[in-house]
Amino acid sequence: MTTAHHPPGETRPGGRTARTRQAVLDAVFAELGEGGFATLTMERVAQRSGVHLATLYRRWRGIEGLVCELLTDLSGSVPLPDTGTLPGDLHALARAIAAFYGDPRMRSLIEAVVAAAARDPQAATALRDFFDERLGLAGAMVERGIARGELPADTDPKAVMAALGAPFYYRILIERHPVDPDLGESAATATWAAAQAGAYRTKNGA
Amino acid sequence: MTTAHHPPGETRPGGRTARTRQAVLDAVFAELGEGGFATLTMERVAQRSGVHLATLYRRWRGIEGLVCELLTDLSGSVPLPDTGTLPGDLHALARAIAAFYGDPRMRSLIEAVVAAAARDPQAATALRDFFDERLGLAGAMVERGIARGELPADTDPKAVMAALGAPFYYRILIERHPVDPDLGESAATATWAAAQAGAYRTKNGA
DNA sequence: GGATTAACGCGAACTTGCTCGCGTTTATCT
DNA sequence: AGATAAACGCGAGCAAGTTCGCGTTAATCC
Numbered sequence: 001m002t003t004a005h006h007p008p009g010e011t012r013p014g015g016r017t018a019r020t021r022q023a024v025l026d027a028v029f030a031e032l033g034e035g036g037f038a039t040l041t042m043e044r045v046a047q048r049s050g051v052h053l054a055t056l057y058r059r060w061r062g063i064e065g066l067v068c069e070l071l072t073d074l075s076g077s078v079p080l081p082d083t084g085t086l087p088g089d090l091h092a093l094a095r096a097i098a099a100f101y102g103d104p105r106m107r108s109l110i111e112a113v114v115a116a117a118a119r120d121p122q123a124a125t126a127l128r129d130f131f132d133e134r135l136g137l138a139g140a141m142v143e144r145g146i147a148r149g150e151l152p153a154d155t156d157p158k159a160v161m162a163a164l165g166a167p168f169y170y171r172i173l174i175e176r177h178p179v180d181p182d183l184g185e186s187a188a189t190a191t192w193a194a195a196q197a198g199a200y201r202t203k204n205g206a
Numbered sequence: 207m208t209t210a211h212h213p214p215g216e217t218r219p220g221g222r223t224a225r226t227r228q229a230v231l232d233a234v235f236a237e238l239g240e241g242g243f244a245t246l247t248m249e250r251v252a253q254r255s256g257v258h259l260a261t262l263y264r265r266w267r268g269i270e271g272l273v274c275e276l277l278t279d280l281s282g283s284v285p286l287p288d289t290g291t292l293p294g295d296l297h298a299l300a301r302a303i304a305a306f307y308g309d310p311r312m313r314s315l316i317e318a319v320v321a322a323a324a325r326d327p328q329a330a331t332a333l334r335d336f337f338d339e340r341l342g343l344a345g346a347m348v349e350r351g352i353a354r355g356e357l358p359a360d361t362d363p364k365a366v367m368a369a370l371g372a373p374f375y376y377r378i379l380i381e382r383h384p385v386d387p388d389l390g391e392s393a394a395t396a397t398w399a400a401a402q403a404g405a406y407r408t409k410n411g412a
Numbered sequence: 413g414g415a416t417t418a419a420c421g422c423g424a425a426c427t428t429g430c431t432c433g434c435g436t437t438t439a440t441c442t
Numbered sequence: 443a444g445a446t447a448a449a450c451g452c453g454a455g456c457a458a459g460t461t462c463g464c465g466t467t468a469a470t471c472c
Contacts, residue, residue, distance in 0.1 A: 015439055017449065037324045038359060042429080051452050056431065057447090114379050118243045129310045166376035170368055173320050174375055176334045181324065186405050189310035190369060192402035194396030201226045220468060223419065248459075258421050263460065265419090 011019075016070055023049040024056065025070050030103045038114040044078050064116035064123040070135055071113050072130060074106075086137050086145030090164060090187075091188040093138070098184030107172045107179065114173060142195075159200040164191045217386050229255040229277050230262065239311045243318040270322035270329040277381075278336060280312075286344055292351030292401075296370060297345070297394040304390030313378045313385065320379060328347055342365050348401075358407050365406040370397045 013065050028051035042063060046053040059113035060066045078100050101107055117124040139157030146155055167187040171179055194200065217335035235367030237246050248269060252259040266272045294308035307313055314393050323330040325348040352361055377385055400406065 016437085017439085020450080028312070038327060038330075048342065053429095054452080055433080055450055062430085111320075111324045114317075115321040118321035119381070121244060124382060127380070131380050159392065162376055162381065165368065165374065165380070166372040169376050169380055170372035173379055174333070174337050174371070175368065176323065178315060186365065189403065190400030190405035193400045193405060197395065197399035199392050199396035199399060222467085223469085226420080260422080260461080261420055261461095268460085 020049075020051050020055070021059075023054035024051050024060075024066070025049075025073060028066050028070050029105055029109075031123070032108040032112065035189055036104075036108040040112065043064075061122075062120070063112075065119040067109060067112040067116050068123050068126045071109060072126075075108070075134065078139060080169060082112075082141070082144075086142065086148070086190070087192045089141045089145070090192050091185070093141070093176045094164060094183065094184035097165070098179055098181050101168055101172065103180040104178070110169070110172055128134075135165075138164075146149075151195055154201045155195060155198075156200050156202050160191060160195050163194060163200065164188065207235050221349050221402070222328075223307070226255070226257050227265075229271070230266075230277060233257075234272050234276050235311055237313075238314040238318065241323060242314040246273075246318065249337070267328075268326070270326040272314060273318040273322050274332045276335075277315060280315070281340065282337070286347060288347070290351075290392035292348065292354070292356045294396045295347045295351070296398050297391070298382055299347070300370060300394035300397075301387065303371070303393075304387050307374055307385040308387075309321060316375070316378055333391055341371075346369075348399065353406075357401055360407045361401060361404075361405050362408050366401050369400060369406065370394065 024045060024057065026042070027045045031044055031048060040063060042053060042056055045051075046056055056066070058180070060069065062123040078093075078096050079088050083089050083092055101110075103159065113127055115134070117127045135158045140161045142151070142157035145151050146153055146157075153162075164187055167183060167190075169181060171177055173181055217317050230251060233251050234246070237250055237254060246269060248259060248262055251257075251272065252262055262272070266275065284299075284302050287295050287302070289298055307316075319329065319333055323333045341364045344367040348357070348361065348363035348366045351357050352359055352363075357366075370393055371387060373396075376384060377383055378390060
């Protein structure tokens with residue numbers, strides 16, 4: 001029984017590769033903790049991780065690729081709740097997001113990815129796709145609520161989830177202040193009230 | 207009667223300086239129209255404006271300074287309405303913002319300033335101060351509404367205005383899609399409903 | 413109108429970011 | 443275990459981006 005088998009010429013995920021990958025991502029995350037994106041440079045990552053500069057450029061193309069991969073790597077940290085009621089879910093998720101962005105490194109990471117997207121088209125599509133996917137997944141929460149009759153049937157699930165997330169990114173990217181639990185409560189309360197009022201209904205649902 | 211006077215050694219705002227300034231800012235704005243921030247470089251601005259590269263670095267320090275000044279320069283484009291009712295004001299302002307960000311160059315500019323803030327601490331404080339000031343000004347709208355009894359007395363005006371603006375920046379920076387008028391309507395409706403529900407009240411006002 | 417000096421143009425020098433070729437290490441397969 | 447070929451380390455080399463000194467232009471003041 002052969003162990004399975006790449007046609008030699010494929011990527012090679014095992015052992016060393018995974019080890020350096022982890023070392024590099026750890027280094028990026030740590031660097032984001034001290035000085036944020038402003039001082040994050042390929043050279044510093046190379047020194048901190050012990051991985052050679054050329055290797056970093058080969059595997060990740062630049063800072064943009066690095067921060068993007070780190071973001072997708074850390075995406076699973078915020079699980080989607082299922083409390084039985086939509087307002088309950090909204091508050092639970094908002095609390096989780098607020099806790100997530102309570103860590104300054106996470107705020108710096110978001111900032112970094114957005115900055116990267118502004119510079120590199122590839123990072124831009126990566127960012128868009130990433131959030132689009134997460135919005136879709138979170139939309140299931142809203143769909144359950146609609147099925148329970150908590151919201152109008154023509155409510156746009158993604159729009160609701162976007163409304164829940166928006167205050168966090170406004171706080172982080174525009175106001176540039178820490179994220180406190182109050183922001184989460186406010187976002188959940190606001191989103192729930194707005195959704196009930198029909199702010200996210202599709203224009204005269206077909 | 208002497209014409210009034212600088213102690214020689216001061217800045218010199220007149221004639222040529224203002225002309226080159228305008229040429230440069232125009233060039234930046236035009237460059238943002240083609241290729242956005244991704245292709246915006248000091249050299250391109252220099253060529254397009256006809257102003258020498260060294261001059262750009264001397265006066266603006268770098269791209270960060272350029273886009274920041276352009277932002278403050280274009281800030282007056284969105285006037286604050288006074289329709290007599292708060293929901294009327296919210297919708298009017300949201301419409302104006304939506305129209306403002308209907309221009310791709312404005313979206314690119316915001317993107318550029320946020321990216322600049324991520325890299326340069328000076329740009330970061332400039333961005334924060336800029337929006338803080340505008341939020342304060344717009345807060346007057348909400349204060350009038352509170353005085354009219356349209357909202358609870360302990361409603362935080364800035365929080366309301368932040369809620370109104372947040373969806374636009376989420377759309378621009380995270381979702382990375384165009385801003386359509388519907389987004390403005392949704393934002394205004396949502397903010398009004400949420401504010402009425404008390405989502406922006408200060409926690410047990412002292 | 414003439415003197416003073418900020419602001420600008422110009423090109424060279426310098427720094428930083430990034431790429432390339434080659435030899436070495438280490439997964440992976442037979 | 444031995445062979446094959448990714449993935450990596452290393453340093454040189456390249457190409458941006460950025461700064462500097464100096465001469466010139468043109469506001470501002472007398």
